[in-house]
Amino acid sequence: MKYAFSHIGIPTTEEKNWDGFYEPGKIHFTDFSKDEYGVEWVKFDADSPMPEMMRTIPHVAYLVDNMEEALEGKEILVETFSPGEGVRVAFIVHNGSPVEFMEVKE
Structure with a gap:
């Protein structure tokens, strides 16, 4: 299985300029693709x-080719x-923290 870094997600209680709900x-x-560090x-x-x-705990997200295999x-x-068209997401627990897998179909 190949994992490609996508972004880091950080929980907050502060208000931001939200890109979606x-x-x-x-x-x-917020849209991590708009952030120069992928946050x-x-x-x-x-x-x-x-x-x-x-x-409560930040997560690291990886792009995967096959969600079931990942x-x-x-x-x-x-x-x-599916948070949006062509995107599937799941979260696992790895060493006590959340990790996100994203499968994007174009």
Whole structure:
């Protein structure tokens, strides 16, 4: 499996100029592709269903070619979901922290 670095996501309680909102997870986020260092800020609504680990610990994200293969044998934190057209995302637990896998189809 090949992993290509995508971005780092940092939880915050501060207000930012949000680029999007993922309604099912109640997550506000900035567009990491606009940041010169690939930083994505994420803020979770009080009633977000996302796990505490995701809401409180920064995550590193990697692009993967095949989501099912990337997840094989891993401890799943958040099952695969689609935050936008052509994108699938899942989170695993690795050494006590969240790691995001992103599969992008063009």
